[in-house]
Amino acid sequence: MRDVADDAGVSVGTVSNVLNRPGKVSPDTVARVQASIERLGFVRNDAARQLRAGRSRTIGLVVLDLRNPFFTEVARGAEERAGEHGLSVLVANSDEKQERETLLLDLFEEQRMFGVLVTPVAESMARLARMRDHGIPTVLVDRESHDPTFASVAVDDHEGGRIAAAHLLETGRRRIAFVGGPVSIRQVSDRLAGAQSAVAAAGGALEFLGTDALTVDEGRRAGRRILERDAAVRPDAIFAANDLIALGVLQSLVMTGSVHVPDDIALIGYDDIDFSAAAVIPLSSVRQPATLIGSTAVDLLLELQSGGAPSRGHIVFRPELVVRDSTRPVGDTS
Amino acid sequence: MRDVADDAGVSVGTVSNVLNRPGKVSPDTVARVQASIERLGFVRNDAARQLRAGRSRTIGLVVLDLRNPFFTEVARGAEERAGEHGLSVLVANSDEKQERETLLLDLFEEQRMFGVLVTPVAESMARLARMRDHGIPTVLVDRESHDPTFASVAVDDHEGGRIAAAHLLETGRRRIAFVGGPVSIRQVSDRLAGAQSAVAAAGGALEFLGTDALTVDEGRRAGRRILERDAAVRPDAIFAANDLIALGVLQSLVMTGSVHVPDDIALIGYDDIDFSAAAVIPLSSVRQPATLIGSTAVDLLLELQSGGAPSRGHIVFRPELVVRDSTRPVGDTS
C-alpha cells in the first residue's frame, strides 16, 4: 500500500480511502491511484484487513458429504443468497467425522468468519455454543435445534421417514427394511424413528440394516448382503436413508437380474436428487427443498448478524413424497 | 492472548510458545496455560497469525460446478492429500462464470492462501499469472497448461473425445451429434475437437448441439429439442460433453417412450460419475481419475511451495472408455 501511495504520489490514507470510500476522494486522484494499483498489481491483504475489522466477509459452510447432491444444492442456495449481499461462501466437508468437523470449526473460528452454517455430525452443541458465544453467528442446517438459543433450518425428518414407510405399507408391503447409518447422524435416526412409528402403527416391525456411511458404495454393499439371503427371508421393501444409499442398493439388486424392483423388492430413497429420476428404475423418494434450505440459512445468519435474535429462529420445512416406479404396487404394470 | 497470559500468570510470549512450540516450555507451565485457554475459551486469531506469517494453511479450490460429481471427487482427492499435510481445503464454485471466478480468485489472493487449485472458466491466464507472481502457488486442474510456467494436472480431453466418437463409429453409428457447451470451456471444445477428428477420419461429419451449461437440466432441454425433430433427421448417436448432460438427454428421450436407447439413438457421456452406472439405461462414458487428479494437484502445490519448479509440471492422465448398455451395437440384444 505504501508502494502504491508513493507511485501515485499520495499518502497511504488516501489509498485506503480510494479502496473503501472512493466518494471521499477527488475523481482524478482516484483514477491515479487505481492506475498505480493496476500497474503494481497490488492486492489488498485480507488478513490485515480482518485483523482491523475483526470479521471477514466470508461464510463457512460445513457439510456432511460433499458428494451428496443434496448438500451441493444447499451450498448453491447459500451461495446465491450470500452473493446478493456481497458475501462469499466457502464449503468444507466433514465427511461425517466428528474430528474433521472440529478441525473445520476451529479453522472457521480462527478465521473469524462472518458466519458459519453447519450440519453437525452429532452432538457438537457445546462446540457450537462456544463459536456462537465468541460472536460468530451460527446456523444449524438440516438439523432441528432443540436448544432454543440456536437458529436452525431443517426439514422434519421424522415426518419424512413416516411418510416413506406409510407409502410402502399402502402399496401392500409388509416386510420393510431400513438401510442406512450410522445412526449417530441425526437425519438417519429421525428418519428411522419416523418409519418405525408408521410401521408400528400398522402392527408391523421394521428391520434395520446398518451401513457405515451414506454413500453409493455402502448402498451397493448393503444390496449385496440382502442378495446373499434366501429369497424367502428378504424384505419386500426397502427404505434407504438417502438416495445415494438407494441408488447403490438398486445397482446391486438390478445387476444380478434375479430380483425385480419393485415387484420383488420395492425401494424408496430420500432427498430426491436429480439422478433419482434417471435411475434404472426411476426412484421414489422424499423430497427436501435443498436450495431453499441453503438460502434460508443465509437469511438467518444475516438476521443474527445484524440484530439479536432472528424473527423465526427455527425453521422447519415439510418433506414431500415423490412416487415413481420403484414403489409401484405389486402386480401394477401400468 | 493477553488475558490468557494474565490468567496463567505468564507473558504473552510464553502463551505463543505453548501454542506453537510446546517443547520449549516447561510441562507444568504448558499445563497451566492450556487450562487458562480452556477456561477462557480462547481461540487464536488466524488473521493476526497470517498477517505475521504471511501465508495461511488453507488451500483454495475453485471448481466450475459443485453439482458435478466429477468435481466433488476431485475435491475429495485434494482434501485427503491436504489433510495428510495438515492443510485444509475450502471449495468454491465459479458456476462457469468468469465474473464469479475473478471474485473468488481475488478472495483467495487477498487471503494469501497457501495455494490455489483452479479449473479456469476460460482465458484467465493473465489473472492466474498475477496470482502466481504474488507468490501464491497455483495449479491448473483438469486443464492442460500450454504455458510451460504453469503447473497443471489434466486429462487428455481431445483423446477422450476421440475415443468416445470412435466407439460410436465402431458400433455402426454414422449420424453423430455432440451435445454440450458453452464451447468457451476448454473441456468442451477439446472433447468436441477430438470427436470431430475421429468422425472426420471416418469420412463423416459431426453435428453440434450447443447448451448453455453442463447441467442435467440443460441436457433435458437438449433432449427435448432432438425429439421435436422428425425421426428421419435425428442423430443415431449422441456424445454428451459430460454425464450430467447425458443423463438429462437420457431422461428426455426415455420419458417419451417413442425413442429407444441405444437402438434408435446411442448415448455416451463423459466423467463416468457414480450415477451413470445406475441410469435407466446404464450409460457408457469416458472415465477420468477424478480423485487422483485432486490429490496430484495438491502434490504439485506442495512441490511448488517448497521449492522452485515441480519435477513434473504438466501431468496428463489418459481417459478410459467405459462401455455399457447405452451404446450397445444396433441389433445386439445380449
Place this chain on the structure above:
DNA sequence: CTGTTAGCGCCTTCAG
C-alpha cells in the same frame, strides 16, 4: 525457560 518488544498491512481517527 520466560519476559519484552518490534513489527506484519491495513484502516480510521485527527489535525492540517
Place this chain on the structure above:
DNA sequence: CTGAAGGCGCTAACAG
C-alpha cells in the same frame, strides 16, 4: 482533500 500515527492479535528475536 491529505498526511501522520495508533493499534488490531500474534510471532520471532532477543535479553534476562
